[in-house]
Amino acid sequence: xxFSQFITKxxxxxxxxxxxxxxxxxxxxxxxxxxxxxxxxxxxxxxQTETESGIVTSFVCENNRTLIDILEQTMDSFIKINIERExxxxxxxxxxxxxxxxxxxxxxxxxxxxKFDIEELTKILNNDEPEETNIENTERTK
Numbered sequence: 001x002x003f004s005q006f007i008t009k010x011x012x013x014x015x016x017x018x019x020x021x022x023x024x025x026x027x028x029x030x031x032x033x034x035x036x037x038x039x040x041x042x043x044x045x046x047x048q049t050e051t052e053s054g055i056v057t058s059f060v061c062e063n064n065r066t067l068i069d070i071l072e073q074t075m076d077s078f079i080k081i082n083i084e085r086e087x088x089x090x091x092x093x094x095x096x097x098x099x100x101x102x103x104x105x106x107x108x109x110x111x112x113x114x115k116f117d118i119e120e121l122t123k124i125l126n127n128d129e130p131e132e133t134n135i136e137n138t139e140r141t142k
Contacts, residue, residue, distance in 0.1 A: 006072050010079065015056070024068060025060045026075060029053075034082040037074070043067045044074055 013028040031054055047058040059075055061067040
């Protein structure tokens with residue numbers, strides 16, 4: 001990826017880019033609720049510091065094009081995974097609220113006949129299998 005495109009893409013989170021001897025560090029700030037990846041590609045180091053306003057994460061690698069490309073892909077994946085997880089959580093809460101509204105407004109007899117087609121749901125989910133996210137929950141609690 002062209003460096004300027006990458007910087008534009010991650011600008012919401014990027015706080016600094018540093019060159020340290022023969023290493024480059026992309027320092028980024030993420031919400032405390034974000035999860036980190038379980039493992040990182042070889043040659044990539046990740047340092048995290050928790051602050052009151054978020055997690056400062058430094059993605060560090062040697063200053064060579066191949067590793068920087070891998071680092072950019074890793075950061076991009078990390079951001080996409082967490083944004084998708086947040087969207088899924090919002091959608092889940094919305095659907096739970098919709099279901100709650102149905103239960104509050106319908107009569108018990110109508111609710112007893114309510115069915116969820118698990119087979120159909122399974123078919124839908126199996127047709128669009130998610131790729132392995134390689135993510136672990138390191139969500140911070142206060």
